[in-house]
Every structure is written in C-alpha cells, then in structure tokens.
Amino acid sequence: MSISGKVALVTGAGQGIGRAIALRLAKDGADIALVDLQRDKINSVAKEITALGRKAVVFVADVGQQQEMLEAVNYASSELGGFDIMVNNAGIAQVAPLLDVTPEQIDQIFQVNVQGTLWGIQAAAKKLKALKRHGKIINACSIAGHDGFAMLGVYSSTKFAVRALTQAAAKELAADGITVNAYCPGVVGTDMWVDIDQRMSDITGAEVGSTYKQYVEGIALGRAETPEDVAGFVSFLAGPDSDYMTGQSPLIDGGLLYR
Numbered sequence: 001m002s003i004s005g006k007v008a009l010v011t012g013a014g015q016g017i018g019r020a021i022a023l024r025l026a027k028d029g030a031d032i033a034l035v036d037l038q039r040d041k042i043n044s045v046a047k048e049i050t051a052l053g054r055k056a057v058v059f060v061a062d063v064g065q066q067q068e069m070l071e072a073v074n075y076a077s078s079e080l081g082g083f084d085i086m087v088n089n090a091g092i093a094q095v096a097p098l099l100d101v102t103p104e105q106i107d108q109i110f111q112v113n114v115q116g117t118l119w120g121i122q123a124a125a126k127k128l129k130a131l132k133r134h135g136k137i138i139n140a141c142s143i144a145g146h147d148g149f150a151m152l153g154v155y156s157s158t159k160f161a162v163r164a165l166t167q168a169a170a171k172e173l174a175a176d177g178i179t180v181n182a183y184c185p186g187v188v189g190t191d192m193w194v195d196i197d198q199r200m201s202d203i204t205g206a207e208v209g210s211t212y213k214q215y216v217e218g219i220a221l222g223r224a225e226t227p228e229d230v231a232g233f234v235s236f237l238a239g240p241d242s243d244y245m246t247g248q249s250p251l252i253d254g255g256l257l258y259r
Helices: 016-027 039-051 064-079 103-131 153-176 191-204 208-217 227-237
Strands: 007-011 029-036 058-060 084-087 135-140 178-185
Touching: 007 016, 007 064, 007 103, 016 029, 016 039, 016 084, 016 227, 029 039, 029 064, 039 058, 058 064, 064 103, 084 103, 084 227, 103 135, 103 153, 103 178, 135 153, 135 227, 153 178, 178 227, 191 208
Parallel strands: 007 029, 007 084, 029 058, 084 135, 135 178
Antiparallel strands: none
C-alpha cells in the first residue's frame, strides 16, 4: 500500500532532511506543500517534485508563528484539494555551554523547535478534523530528545519537549483517527552538522571536523546518516503500515543510542 493521491505538507523543506522527505513522499505518490522561509530553495525543490509527476506548491512561512502555520495548511488544502499528512520538520540547533546561554537564544530556539511543532500540530489537526479525515502528524525529534548532550543542552531540551508534545497529541487526537509520531535522527551529513562541528571547535578548541568524526565513529553501522535514511523512515510513518502506531519517537541513528 502507498500514499498515492495523499496531500502532505513538509516544513523546512528547502534543504537537507526536509528536502529529502518531500522528494521521498512525492516518489511514493503524494502531492506536496513545501513550507520554508527561503522561497528560492523551496521553488527549486518544487521543480524536482513536478519532474517526478506530482503536484507541488510553495508557501513562505515562519513555523514559530501560529497564524502563519494555519495559513500554510489552509493554502495546502485549497491548492492541492485536501490534506492528509503533516511533517513538522523545521528546526534549528544551538551549540553553547549552559552557563553561557542567553535569554535571546532560549527564545529563538524554543520558538522554532517547540512552538513551531505545536503550531504545526494544531493547524494540521484542525484541518483534518474539519475535513473529517484520518491523518498523520509527524514531528522532527532527535537522538538529543533521548539523551541530553553537552554543549547542546538547550537544543536537547527542545527535542525532549517535542517528544512530550508527540505523546500528548497522540492521546488527544487518537479518537479522531489522527496518529502522531516523531522521528529521531542521529548524525546526519547536512549543513546543520557542519555548523555544530564548527561551533564545537570554537568552544573547545578541537580541530574542525573532529567532533563530527568522533560521533560518526560511534555509529554501529559505520557511516554517517543521510537525509534519505531519515526520509525512508518518515515515509513509513506517513503510510498505512504505521496505522497502529502512535505517540512514539523511535531512534533512527544507525546504532548510536540504544533505548
């Protein structure tokens, strides 16, 4: 079974994991609404999706703004003729010792990673209920949502919060036939990890590239994760084979953490 003919919205879809998820869901037969702050990047991904024979629309929005997320979901539904799958993928990382974290840093990362996930859950659930459709809400968590990492303490706290929101939303929405799950990647070879590695170098004095190498060497499968590795699991969460699964935040990290 597939998601052929379904409508999916992916936030943070302009690059990295979000782009890979959008392309995978399109390959699986879904039409895709791409949401990001960078129009040029989602326009490029939209062209890739239409080349696959699926429909794609773009919407520029800040996931940390509740009204913008409502508008994004409404736009996706009206332009693509329905709504079935929400992937709250957008997120940012911060690297800093806890003793150096500022109020401004806290506000920024919680607005994107936590509020952004909540507003996405809200907007998707309201639309699915209005359409009287069962659906899938899928949230971006992390290995840092299972284990607090040094220098990534605040980032880890946002991902622990995503797990809590996922569990609570799953309980609240189950009666409506809406499942809510999350995916927890590990060390993915994207620009986010380039930034993390550089910041770790700035703080600790480690050679650039050494932090990334250290984490990758701890992966049982012996390589860094790709965006496509993550996208394959999100495809499962979006499809009918996961219909009896809700409130879960599984690790997909190649064997880095074990829970």
